[in-house]
Amino acid sequence: MKHGSPYGTHRVLEPLGVMPQGAWKIDNTMEICDNEILIDVSALNIDAASFTQIKAEAGGDVLKVGDIVRSIVERRGKHHNPVTGSGGMLIGTVRRIGPALADRIDLKVGDKIATLVSLSLTPLRITEITKIHLHKDQIEIKGQAILFETGLYAKLPTDIPEKMALAILDVAGAPAQTARLVQSGDTVMVIGGGGKSGTLCVYEAKKRAGPNGCVIGVSPFEKDCQRMKALGWVDHALQVDATNALALMEAVAAVTRGKMADVVINCVNIPNTEMGSILATRQRGKIYFFSMATSFTAAALGAEGVGKDVDMMVGNGYAEGHATFALSLLRESAKLRQLFEELYV
Amino acid sequence: MKHGSPYGTHRVLEPLGVMPQGAWKIDNTMEICDNEILIDVSALNIDAASFTQIKAEAGGDVLKVGDIVRSIVERRGKHHNPVTGSGGMLIGTVRRIGPALADRIDLKVGDKIATLVSLSLTPLRITEITKIHLHKDQIEIKGQAILFETGLYAKLPTDIPEKMALAILDVAGAPAQTARLVQSGDTVMVIGGGGKSGTLCVYEAKKRAGPNGCVIGVSPFEKDCQRMKALGWVDHALQVDATNALALMEAVAAVTRGKMADVVINCVNIPNTEMGSILATRQRGKIYFFSMATSFTAAALGAEGVGKDVDMMVGNGYAEGHATFALSLLRESAKLRQLFEELYV
Numbered sequence: 001m002k003h004g005s006p007y008g009t010h011r012v013l014e015p016l017g018v019m020p021q022g023a024w025k026i027d028n029t030m031e032i033c034d035n036e037i038l039i040d041v042s043a044l045n046i047d048a049a050s051f052t053q054i055k056a057e058a059g060g061d062v063l064k065v066g067d068i069v070r071s072i073v074e075r076r077g078k079h080h081n082p083v084t085g086s087g088g089m090l091i092g093t094v095r096r097i098g099p100a101l102a103d104r105i106d107l108k109v110g111d112k113i114a115t116l117v118s119l120s121l122t123p124l125r126i127t128e129i130t131k132i133h134l135h136k137d138q139i140e141i142k143g144q145a146i147l148f149e150t151g152l153y154a155k156l157p158t159d160i161p162e163k164m165a166l167a168i169l170d171v172a173g174a175p176a177q178t179a180r181l182v183q184s185g186d187t188v189m190v191i192g193g194g195g196k197s198g199t200l201c202v203y204e205a206k207k208r209a210g211p212n213g214c215v216i217g218v219s220p221f222e223k224d225c226q227r228m229k230a231l232g233w234v235d236h237a238l239q240v241d242a243t244n245a246l247a248l249m250e251a252v253a254a255v256t257r258g259k260m261a262d263v264v265i266n267c268v269n270i271p272n273t274e275m276g277s278i279l280a281t282r283q284r285g286k287i288y289f290f291s292m293a294t295s296f297t298a299a300a301l302g303a304e305g306v307g308k309d310v311d312m313m314v315g316n317g318y319a320e321g322h323a324t325f326a327l328s329l330l331r332e333s334a335k336l337r338q339l340f341e342e343l344y345v
Numbered sequence: 346m347k348h349g350s351p352y353g354t355h356r357v358l359e360p361l362g363v364m365p366q367g368a369w370k371i372d373n374t375m376e377i378c379d380n381e382i383l384i385d386v387s388a389l390n391i392d393a394a395s396f397t398q399i400k401a402e403a404g405g406d407v408l409k410v411g412d413i414v415r416s417i418v419e420r421r422g423k424h425h426n427p428v429t430g431s432g433g434m435l436i437g438t439v440r441r442i443g444p445a446l447a448d449r450i451d452l453k454v455g456d457k458i459a460t461l462v463s464l465s466l467t468p469l470r471i472t473e474i475t476k477i478h479l480h481k482d483q484i485e486i487k488g489q490a491i492l493f494e495t496g497l498y499a500k501l502p503t504d505i506p507e508k509m510a511l512a513i514l515d516v517a518g519a520p521a522q523t524a525r526l527v528q529s530g531d532t533v534m535v536i537g538g539g540g541k542s543g544t545l546c547v548y549e550a551k552k553r554a555g556p557n558g559c560v561i562g563v564s565p566f567e568k569d570c571q572r573m574k575a576l577g578w579v580d581h582a583l584q585v586d587a588t589n590a591l592a593l594m595e596a597v598a599a600v601t602r603g604k605m606a607d608v609v610i611n612c613v614n615i616p617n618t619e620m621g622s623i624l625a626t627r628q629r630g631k632i633y634f635f636s637m638a639t640s641f642t643a644a645a646l647g648a649e650g651v652g653k654d655v656d657m658m659v660g661n662g663y664a665e666g667h668a669t670f671a672l673s674l675l676r677e678s679a680k681l682r683q684l685f686e687e688l689y690v
Binding site: 017152295299 | 354366620628629645648653658661
């Protein structure tokens, strides 16, 4: 049995020398190396942008959707949409574990898992498409996939419904990173505090900041602000458009008596919220950008332009143990679990 | 005397509600608010990208360059190139300090300063253009400018030639941030360690990491590697192209016996070095991206894709006291001063 690269580069077919995600085609032979995991796949959760494109290309025809999906995997060895560049995740059962990994991981054959690395780098074979859920971005299949040594996964729990587990695993990094950032007594602002990842950040921030801390949730929508207040984890819910940097700064100055936030967590997926984040943070404060709409240069030049000595961090969706951490929140808080049931399942 | 916004928003003319940098036109009246500083300007150091565009538009004609510069400032109230979007910095003498600032800052009338905020947000009036240095991106003028309360500046020292001071002030944030990041005993890799900011990071990293630490400089150029070795501040000079993520990872693994870097500082202004930075960093290590070519999404998704739990920071060119810090390095090290004299003056 061969030994593979922990990053899966041994499966790159073309162009050679790149990482599996950057490759046009990867080797989807289902014979594993001694540090790979073989998975019997039951469902593909296709990235929303990718599935929208595929449905449009198929003119909404469910059979054509299946043809396109099959064709992508046949051509590329992975479900990596060539138009959108995005992938998705998969759900399946562990079929075989390479002997070099067997004693080093918490998985056994038969465990049901979700992969937390993108389908855009995961070797995949589809034997049969059994059902296409056009409105849920999900395809049920029979097939197999390979997880590399560094590939992230989460064991699906037995006490949490699969869909709820997937909904929270999708944003598992957010509460785990919040737990690292927030100290007791901190003033924490969560921009987009009414969204899925934002709600988890608000919840975790309140726990960490404690009774002497202050959590501020921000959303442009009244409904979000009302929900944040009703859930009770924010001290202030500010209905402000975060792209209006001055308005956000003034609103935060008002509720902090000019002290501004120690930690700002940005969870909104709209552009031009960098300067608002910067102006609302105190000198030597921290800003964590989870938003994929963040512009690196807007953040870097923005802080320098206003003389703000702040630490700005690129949101890393992965933190060790993040899946376990996120799932435990649903067990810890009945209110959070109910919210996920109502909104995200 | 009026009181202005610390960020200068009171001078924004159009569109209203944005920050001075985002504004098309700002008010360049030379009557100061009580928290502004009036400067007699002697020279404009135009951003390289901007000056190249202006020279091209002028067909290399020095008089036309002057006309374009004057026209920009007349139309916008600031030297903010409408094509490139960039500015530059200025050198001048303090003429007047608003009374609300006078006792709070270390400046007095007559001090010679360089502004460290961009010309793209600095109210400016040009009375006369006295000399245009086509090959140095510099224009000598008579004129005045305004510095807002949060505007950054550096007093020009008397013991360091002006051009050398400007060359190091341009990248003053890099060594100051390095000093914060690096702990005694750390393994530090500086990508682009042979460049101007990279050299300062290497120098500071060596000081901080100390005899039990290890500093690795990376450059694709043999000449850079030779210079790094000759200066003696690196333990290893790796001649590797950082856009080749796997090659960089393997080179760093070889010199660290697989332990990888605790801290990676990325100082190269070319794209596609995010993954190399990530793969060369140990789990829970830190990456500081100074490169303005950094892609936020490439960094965020790259780390997640390979399961790397690293802290990635957006390079902030400003850190409190960074100008004093950078200038002190030239006094501290004769070798560094000689290098700046040879290469950057």
